[in-house]
Structures are given as C-alpha cells and as structure tokens.
Amino acid sequence: xxxxxxxxxxxxxxxxxxxxxxxxxxxxxxxxxxxxxxxxxxxxxxxxxxxxxxxxxxxxxxxxxxxxxxxxxxxxxxxxxxxxxxxxxxxxxxxxxxxxxxxxxxxxxxxxxxxxxxxxxxxxxxxxxxxxxxxxxxxxxxxxxxxxxxxxxxxxxxxxxxxxxxxxxxxxxxxxxxxxxxxxxxxxxxxxxxxxxxxxxxxxxxxxxxxxxxxxxxxxxxxxxxxxxxxxxxxxxxxxxxxxxxxxxxxxxxxxxxxxxxxxxxxxxxxxxxxxxxxxxxxxxxxxxxxxxxxxxxxxxxxxxxxxxxxxxxxxxxxxxxxxxxxxxxxxxxxxxxxxxxxxxxxxxxxxxxxxxxxxxxxxxxxxxxxxxxxxxxxxxxxxxxxxxxxxxxxxxxxxxxxxxxxxxxxxxxxxxxxxxxxxxxxxxxxxxxxxxxxxxxxxxxxxxxxxxxxxxxxxxxxxxxxxxxxxxxxxxxxxxxxxxxxxxxxxxxxxxxxx
Amino acid sequence: xxxxxxxxxxxxxxxxxxxxxxxxxxxxxxxxxxxxxxxxxxxxxxxxxxxxxxxxxxxxxxxxxxxxxxxxxxxxxxxxxxxxxxxxxxxxxxxxxxxxxxxxxxxxxxxxxxxxxxxxxxxxxxxxxxxxxxxxxxxxxxxxxxxxxxxxxxxxxxxxxxxxxxxxxxxxxxxxxxxxxxxxxxxxxxxxxxxxxxxxxxxxxxxxxxxxxxxxxxxxxxxxxxxxxxxxxxxxxxxxxxxxxxxxxxxxxxxxxxxxxxxxxxxxxxxxxxxxxxxxxxxxxxxxxxxxxxxxxxxxxxxxxxxxxxxxxxxxxxxxxxxxxxxxxxxxxxxxxxx
Numbered sequence: 001x002x003x004x005x006x007x008x009x010x011x012x013x014x015x016x017x018x019x020x021x022x023x024x025x026x027x028x029x030x031x032x033x034x035x036x037x038x039x040x041x042x043x044x045x046x047x048x049x050x051x052x053x054x055x056x057x058x059x060x061x062x063x064x065x066x067x068x069x070x071x072x073x074x075x076x077x078x079x080x081x082x083x084x085x086x087x088x089x090x091x092x093x094x095x096x097x098x099x100x101x102x103x104x105x106x107x108x109x110x111x112x113x114x115x116x117x118x119x120x121x122x123x124x125x126x127x128x129x130x131x132x133x134x135x136x137x138x139x140x141x142x143x144x145x146x147x148x149x150x151x152x153x154x155x156x157x158x159x160x161x162x163x164x165x166x167x168x169x170x171x172x173x174x175x176x177x178x179x180x181x182x183x184x185x186x187x188x189x190x191x192x193x194x195x196x197x198x199x200x201x202x203x204x205x206x207x208x209x210x211x212x213x214x215x216x217x218x219x220x221x222x223x224x225x226x227x228x229x230x231x232x233x234x235x236x237x238x239x240x241x242x243x244x245x246x247x248x249x250x251x252x253x254x255x256x257x258x259x260x261x262x263x264x265x266x267x268x269x270x271x272x273x274x275x276x277x278x279x280x281x282x283x284x285x286x287x288x289x290x291x292x293x294x295x296x297x298x299x300x301x302x303x304x305x306x307x308x309x310x311x312x313x314x315x316x317x318x319x320x321x322x323x324x325x326x327x328x329x330x331x332x333x334x335x336x337x338x339x340x341x342x343x344x345x346x347x348x349x350x351x352x353x354x355x356x357x358x359x360x361x362x363x364x365x366x367x368x369x370x371x372x373x374x375x376x377x378x379x380x381x382x383x384x385x386x387x388x389x390x391x392x393x394x395x396x397x398x399x400x401x402x403x404x405x406x407x408x409x410x411x412x413x414x415x416x417x418x419x420x421x422x423x424x425x426x427x428x429x430x431x432x433x434x435x436x437x438x439x440x441x442x443x444x445x446x447x448x449x450x451x452x453x454x455x456x457x458x459x460x461x462x463x464x465x466x467x468x469x470x471x472x473x474x475x476x477x478x479x480x481x482x483x484x485x486x487x488x489x490x491x492x493x494x495x496x497x498x499x500x
Numbered sequence: 501x502x503x504x505x506x507x508x509x510x511x512x513x514x515x516x517x518x519x520x521x522x523x524x525x526x527x528x529x530x531x532x533x534x535x536x537x538x539x540x541x542x543x544x545x546x547x548x549x550x551x552x553x554x555x556x557x558x559x560x561x562x563x564x565x566x567x568x569x570x571x572x573x574x575x576x577x578x579x580x581x582x583x584x585x586x587x588x589x590x591x592x593x594x595x596x597x598x599x600x601x602x603x604x605x606x607x608x609x610x611x612x613x614x615x616x617x618x619x620x621x622x623x624x625x626x627x628x629x630x631x632x633x634x635x636x637x638x639x640x641x642x643x644x645x646x647x648x649x650x651x652x653x654x655x656x657x658x659x660x661x662x663x664x665x666x667x668x669x670x671x672x673x674x675x676x677x678x679x680x681x682x683x684x685x686x687x688x689x690x691x692x693x694x695x696x697x698x699x700x701x702x703x704x705x706x707x708x709x710x711x712x713x714x715x716x717x718x719x720x721x722x723x724x725x726x727x728x729x730x731x732x733x734x735x736x737x738x739x740x741x742x743x744x745x746x747x748x749x750x751x752x753x754x755x756x757x758x759x760x761x762x763x764x765x766x767x768x769x770x771x772x773x774x775x776x777x778x779x780x781x782x783x784x785x786x787x788x789x790x791x792x793x794x795x796x797x798x799x800x801x802x803x804x805x806x807x808x809x810x811x812x813x814x815x816x817x818x819x820x821x822x823x824x825x826x827x828x829x830x831x832x833x834x835x836x837x838x839x
Contacts, residue, residue, distance in 0.1 A: 121519035140518035220687040366654040392646040394763040398663040
C-alpha cells in the first residue's frame, strides 16, 4: 500500500447546517470556478453580458395563511370553515402550547447543564450568538471569540512588556520610580540604545515630533536599524503607499493549489452567502501591514465586497480572527471594493487599476494577471511582489520588495532594487506623493494598535523597540495606545511585582 | 479499540478547537496514529534492506553545548533533487544532466527530522507538476503536511529559501554557492555566508539501502558530504557541522533561533513526520525506478521559466455546483469568456 492521493476533506459536523443555510437564502448561489478564459485583455470589447437573473422572492411559508389584517389563520384546525373554535378547543390548544413551552424550557435547561463535551459543543454551534467559522482542517466549526482569551492576552502582554522594558528604560518617570530595566538590558539592547542616541543627535529631537514623516527601519542586516529618509543628495525620500491584494494573500495561504479564489469573472460577490474555501486568514494580513508600517509606508488592504459583511446574523464568520479583523477595519486598513463591469468583473483588474492610480507598491500575485501584453515592469501593476508562506501552524512569511527577472532570450537576470520598488522617483506629482506619506505620529499609533493583536515576533520586536524608544527619547509625546508609560507600569506591576 | 486516558490526553482534548468527537474517540485516534507510525517504521525497515554505507559524512548531530538550539533546516529542493539523482537524463533537448529524483530529498529530510531538527523544503512550482520528478505524489504529500513551500513562478526559489533562512536564523542546505545572489547585495552576501551550509554528493556502493545506524537513515543513489567551499570544498568535521547547525547563547541571533524552535514544536510533530517519510521512502524505493523509465520515454518536460512575461492561464478543473442552482450559474461556453 503506497501513498495515495490526499485524504478527502473531512465532512464538517454541521455540514448540513451550512448547506441548509445556503439553500434557504433568497440569493442565487454563484459558482466561482476559476476555469477562466484563455485571453483576457480587458481593454478589448467584451460581448454584452446577459442581464443577471433577479433573485426570486421566497414565498414565505406562512404568508398564504395570513388574513387581511396580517394575523395568521390556522388552516389545519379541526374547525369547520367559518366556525369559531369552542372554549374547550382553546383550552386544549393552551394545554398543547404549555407542553411545547415546557419541553423547550426543559430542553434549554438541559443544554445549560449539559456536561458531555460533544453535545455542549454542538449546542454552542447551533446558537446564533456563537461566533464560528467552518474549519475543514479541524473537521467542524471553530468557535471564535469577540475578545482575546486570557491565555492569548497573557502572551500578547508578555511580548509587549519585553518591548516596553527597553522603550521606557530611559524614561525619567520610570527611572524615578525605580521601575527601569536600564541596568538589566541585554547587550543588543544597549547597542540599540546607543544607536538611537546617535540617531537623535544627528537629526535633532524636533525631527521626531508631530508633522514629520515616518521613520523607516531597514532589514538589510541584523539587528534592523533606523534609516533617515534622505538621499545622498539630501533630498527627502518619498515612500510609495502599499496596496495589498487581500485575495492574493488568501491564495498564497491556501493548501489547495488547484484553483485560485476570485480569479474568474465575478459578479455580485456581495450576495454570495458563505463559502468555507474563501475563509480569510487575518494574521498574514496583519504581518504584511506591520512589515510595511515598520518600513514607514502607508498601507491599505483591498478585499472584495464579499467580505464586507464578514459575520452573518447566525454568527458565521468569513474571517478566522474577528478581534483582529474588526481592529483592522476600525483603523481603516481594509477597503472593500466592488468588482464592476468597468473592470470586466475581474478582481485583479480592480486592484491593479488602483495600484497604478496611486503609484503604490503592489502586493499581489502575477498568477492572476491574464493580460496578453508583455510585462515591462514600468508601472505599479507590473511590479508585483508576492508573499510566500510556509503554511505550518506558525505561519512563516517571506515578502521581499525586490524583483528579479530574465528577459526572453537573455541569460542574465535583471534586478529591480527595493529602493526602486518602495520609493517614488523624482518624476510625478509632488502633491500626490505628499498625500501618500505616512506621518510619524500616525506610524507610531498604528504600530502600537497592531501590537495589541498578536504577540510580536522577535525580528519585528527589535524594529518596533527602536521606533518607540526613539519617539520617547525624543520627547515626542505621541499617542501610544496600549504601549504608554501607564500601560508599562501596569505590566511592570503584573510581571515584575506579581500584582494582578 | 480501548485505551487508557491520561491527563495529557485530557488536556489536549480540552484544547481542541472543534469538539465533535468524544474523549474516548480522540484517544482511540491517537492510539491508531501511534500504531500507524510503528507500522510505517516496520514497513520501511522491511522494504529497505540494510546496507553498509552511511547516508552522511556526519552521522551524529546531537549537540552537547549547554543551551544550544538547533537551527531550522531549509532544503533547496531543486538542487537536492538534481544533484542527488543517480538517473542521467540523456534525452534530446534536455537541459539538465539528471532526472530530478525525490528520494535523495526524502532521505535528507528524514536525516534531519530523526535528529530533532525542524525541516522544510523550498521548490519552484514546476517541480510540483506531473512528470517533473519521479515521485509527484511524494511532493504533494510534503506540501499537504507543510514540509514543502511551493514558490510562485514570479519568485526565485533559491532567493526565497535564503530569505526564509535569514528570517529565522535557519540554514539552507545546498550544493549551490549562490554566487550570483551573494554579489547582488551586501544583505544577500551576509545571508549566504551565515545561513548556508554546503554539501556535495558522492557515489555509494550500496544504493537504495538503509544505513547500519540507530537512525536507520535511507541511502539513495548518492550520499551527502558536508563541505566548506572556502577551504577548497574540504569535508567538514562533525564538530564544524554542529557549530553551523546549532545556535549558542553567544550568537547574536540565538534568541530568534530559540523563538522559532518554541513556535514550530518539531518534537511534537516528529513521529507523524517520520511515519510519512518512512511510508514515502518504502513506496518510492519500489516504484521510483519504474517511473524513471516512463519519464525517459517521454520528450523533455519544459517547465515555465521565471522570466516568462506572459503567464499562461493554469489548467484548472471546473468546480462542481448544485444541479438545482444551474439556472443561476454562469456556464462557460467554448473557449471564450461568455456567460
């Protein structure tokens, strides 16, 4: 017996519930087969699409039984037509209804006191208030939470405490209270502190106040170091905004390589009900956003309108982390775009058009590009950088902002460096470029907000420590949600003094 | 099937995301899994006779340095499949000297996994296609089990491997010296220097056998030798190899290595990974030579080039939809994009 084909996807415990949910909707269920056309140059004229069939109104199962005044009549009663029910019949009905109510109360009480884990889980899944997502990998519904669990929050707090130990080591109030770790810093942190002191001295404290551009961190070496946004000719470096194609990120995180989500012409995806294969993993988006925030860029993630209504009335979620996704939406990182006729109903055309309009760094996938015109690498939509994931339990991502390609017939590779990808050149509208810049106080605020979502990994920790310590040392007095000196003191009391 | 339920079992059951099986069934499944691992091991031992050769120039890789942490191994899949292959490709128009052989790749993965390293492979997409290698289903199984990263055609697989290694202070195993990458930038120069370990392949007398050691390493057509290219490709001693494969507290990136180790939990996944590799090696030993013969009968496979400027639409099956919904489904007619 040799290795066979991949095992069948486990049937979710509540699969019937999903399919019933789908079939009960009034909206047509639309296939999004990725068996796309061979040619797609959306500049060519396409044949006029047929008018979309209007969803039929569901006949309300009880509607035909309603009387003129809207009250329902019991068409199955024993009364002869036109005759009123007798008092005895009413009493009988009352008894039956009492039995039903008692049964439902007992049933609910039994659910509340249920000890069997499987039944408890199934009862929980059936409740509309239970937030859940279909997880084929786990073989059923995965219960989601609307806030971090204690264990998750503890891991986040520990990671943030590690950052803030360094950030506030030189803070006068912290020093005066004896809560500083200045005498206990690791060698690498001591070195970073020296670099920051030098950096502030070189560029003056006022360069790190409100109204100044973001500071970049370079990852060319370890540890990553702060970079001043000036060229050798003393010109300010204008960074491009980053446009992240959320669909391409979803595609890169999928195990199934046989199809690509939203690759095909797609209409009215906002009407689609729920498709487990389109479940959106949120952490990869957070990782990409954080990566570029640290580098000093404005970032936006674009998703099809299908995801705008990301939790249904019965608690089914289209994203695997509601806490993080709601935060990203609230911080205006996420934009939901319709897929319209102007773009030939193709998602890639929508996002690539947006990238070209803003001259953005375009994080997407060239596999979605079906245009016949050769790539010249001259515009944003052609300079695609693609994340690559090791989709283990702890997902690992590589996203290098460089491009290396070989022209047809040539043996040598041509490189497009990260500076060319990430920075605006001299040409172009200065006001537009200015409008796309991230300012320092906003950079700090956003980074601090994202630090509250997941435990920050070491490589990013080293970069974030420097950025936050820089503004604290420069006395910038920025908003640092969750990472302020007050937050540090609370964490200090908790982890150092053992106070709750 | 009955089994005792330990406190560990209960804890792990409580931590399950979806409790749609009972505790008893959960424990039963785990027992089945353990028995399957044992069965795969026995199958591997039976299918692969013991030979006299060792798979690697370095046999033991266990570090005795206090607090040292094993670095993650990133295997340059294409390089290993080509250079470790014992099947010359003499077909007309072939650009490669050998048919990519998955068995050296599997044996190299197994070599590190059995010694408690986290391992994954990086390959470009063309190697996941039919007839690109002699054991496609093994590549598929590695991908399913998150042991293999498939790099899109727009990226270079060796560049991605180096970047993964750089991020987690891992080590790329390859014969390729990456001179072009090293000369590209100071950053890549540093990565190639710090995050790469060179190997070369030597012929063996007892091909496709099991090494006579406790780890039962699989010896395919060739064996691995760790080399130091800076010293005329001389063989590295076991001590030197350990110095490259373990991070010690003095290293500047020690904490990154330690963090990765904690997050990846290779010890937890070891038995399942070993069962998979034993299964694949046992099957491959019997079937791969036959597949090679079939590949040699076919014309040379021309995979997609990285520099392709007109990406070809992939051939993908049409997804099945409910018959009841047909009138609402867009049905493609012919080759054109017609509703």
